[in-house]
Amino acid sequence: MSRSGPDTARVAATPDADHVLPPAEAMLWAQDLVKTHRGAETATHAVRHVDLRVDRGEFVAIMGPSGAGKSTLLHLLGGLDRPDSGRIWLDGQRVDGLSEARWSLLRRRTVGIVFQFFNLVTNMTAADNVELPALLAGMSPRQARARREELFAELDLEDRARSTPAALSGGEQQRVALARALVNEPGLLLADEPTGNLDSRNTRDVLRLLARYHASGQTILLVTHDARVASGADRVISLFDGEIADDTALHAPADGPTTVADVLRLKG
């Protein structure tokens, strides 16, 4: 494990790394994340010494070739997987040492996650899938229902509430998944190739939604290897072989709210 890159060197040089405080405007701050998948004979260095900061209201895209470690990174940030080393702050709170149960509690309110496949509990209707996290977070059934109806109206899903995931099209499933991820108004939305298996029309629908939420101040971290999808973001981070190879701002941060129009223009 060679320590490479100027960023890691800087963090390692910090005298008392454990007492570093995250910048106030950072929604997500990760330092020196390392994750190695160990198989029987092989060890895959999926994430090597990654530093990452996503500010509140920011829309960041992570790109990279297959196997670059994008999903692994996202799972680390969402507490779905544990880093071998490194530190993570979420909304100002240090989270990398949390127990699995604490992470679960955190995910209910603070992190919404959308995957490429299998986003929904197969046994439950679309409505139940969305209301479940709301109930978990402590809403009353009536509140959960109201919130779900609001989201479904927004996502044009009203007539699919009673369907099971199997009866939904791919695009509909992803929209329900988005509703599910957003139902508790999380501070951070993590999306792992949410449009990966969608056709261009459905891709556009989902992106439009993301853009709309971003416009209203939602922090989004999105993994994709589709350049067109990434072009809607404020910043694009390129991951290569587990390391950040490039970090490019596409728009001045001040332009944030205007990105909706930009995306639509780009997509159009």
Next chain:
Amino acid sequence: MRALLRWVRADLRAHRGQAALMVLVTAVIAVSLILANALLRDAANPWQRIFLQSRGAHVWIHVRSGADTAPLTRLDGVTGVAGPYSTASADLVRGAEKVSLELRAAGPQLPSVARPLVRSGRWLDPARSDGIVLESSLARAMRADVGGTVTVRARDGATRTMRVLGVADSADQGSYPDWTPGLGWVLPTALDRVEPDPAHIQQAIGLRLRDPGSADFTAQQAVTTLGSGQVTQVTTWQQVRSAMGQDNRLLGLLLGVFGLVALVAAALATAGAAGGRVLAQVRDIAMLKTVGFTPAQVVRLFLYEHTALALAGMALGAGAASLFGPLLPGALGEAMGVWQAEPARAGALAATGAGVVLSIALATALPAWRAGRIPAAPTVRADRPASGISRLARLALLLKLPPALALGSRAAFHRPLRAGLTVARLAIPIMMITVALGSWATLDGFQDHPRQLGLAASLTARPSGIDDAAARRLLTEQPAVAAAYPGAEIPALVPGETTTITLRALGTADHPYPFALAAGHLIRDEDEAVAGQGALNLMHAKVGEWVRVTAGGTPHILHIVGRDIEPDHNGEMLSVDLGALAGPGGTPKAQYYALVLRPGANPTAVRTDLLAASHGRLDVRPVANPAAQLGLVRVVVVGLVGVLTLIGLAELVTATASGLRDHVRDLGVLRAMGLTPRQVTAIIVTSTALLTTAAVLAGTGLGVLLSNRLINMEGQASGVGAGIARMPAPETLLMAGAVAVAVAACVSVVPATRATRARITAALSANRT
């Protein structure tokens, strides 16, 4: 909590069929447990049923003629009175047999308290003044049938022929011959004819009490009230009950084993089902965690769901058993009727319910815990390619076996842990079936080889009215009698214990009785003894130790040289040879002879011959074989094997399904490689058959061990003693195993063909993440 309920509801709705099946399985197990409980209770305690149905009297008091019984009815706590009935003693003679009899005068109307329960025939009829109704155990012992005649010999020797109108059960006294005299009911006019002297007529009165526990107290009060000079006999329901108990600890023994098996079976079924569900829902569970379910909540999801199903099944089963149980035909329905009236029922039901629900919850715990451990990231990664081929497969290749076998064994064992688990799960029902077969074989042992189980003698002959030499001559002249061992039984006090054991003198030093020894050696000397397990337990003694007992006022110091198997009297028997009881007056007289018959001789025929030859001066009785009363247990064993087979099948289906889940991708690849669908099916079937064979080997082996252990353990606890367990015959085991493997192969054919028919591409993409 709300979220949990929401998921459980959705899950139940999505798996309606499976949930219904689980409820049904639990209900069936609940019903069978309740039925078994009721049946075995009834068999172990016939008094309960008869007492309840007849509204029996708790205390019976016999008083001299002329005593005023009216004050008894006013005693505190008496809620009902039976009688007083006039009674007279007489002998019942039938052919060469003679037994003493209490004749009781009763009217044509059946009383409301202590009502005799007419089992066959009818009750007394004024039109038939020569009619008699016999208590059923007496009728059985005398082989008296309804419509036949019996001869009643009065005190003065005059005989009178009476017609048996009916046979009735009664809880007024214990069963004949444990309780003598036997009981018969006649009309008052008939009683007067048999016993014209009023001085010899007694009165019997039965008292039904509000509090059964106060029977002893009430009996004392009655004696005080009437004066002890007036009272000739007092019996309480406790005495009757213990004289009616069939002295059959073997039933309790088997109940213990089967209760255990049924519970384990219930747990197994649940564990299998829950485990399968967890496996099938890995992705959903990961999703739940992503959404914010904590591991503990995921565990609770499964626990709640399955416990709820178990509760529902339990309620259904208990309801069905209570509602429809009494309507069942035959002994089952009767036992259930009694069970319902039993005050202890609620407790038994609660215990059964708690046991079932708890064991199901426990069984769910492991799969639930595994569900809690499923990682949150929903990337169900493709199985890593098998690293090489298993040793077994290599062996198969080396032996140039056909591809199906080689690849089948690879499919079966290439993941040793998974294969081991499957084998273990299949092996458990097989093990249980082996235990059940072991119980069956043990019963067979009692029936076919009574000698090895402490039942060497099949008849006893008691001389009455002839001297010892004559009796001995009669017995030796009988060609079917291989040996006649003189015997005597007296109660013996164990120092420091309030209870007595039976001291049995049987055989002589030069002609020792062939006790079925489980340890030690036979009696060779007059101060040597062999003891049953029950006696050893009571005396806190071991084989090889010296004990001191007092029999008939004489202390005996005995060296216990062996432990024999004692199926009777709870094993509380200490056996010596006849010489040991010799007082200063020389060898004691034999009370009876234990007759060992020649192989193949029919005890019933020999008995008839002996009775005829002795003109009734030998009272010949068959020795009760506990196995004879265990027909019920056989029914339970068959039922149990059925249930276990079903569970085994369910496990098999689960195993095949999860095996297929593991291999869909491989199968696609195999087909893409050019194997025909039929070959692919053969691979799956072979793999299932191999796993089943392994399970059969493991299950049978463990089952044989366990069944020996369990039965001997129960034997020990019941006083019969270890050493009664018999192994199922090797042929039986072999056949059962072969059937299991064949069934497994057949069961796996269907999903296997279905899987192979699926499109290759579908199979190949099935595990995509």
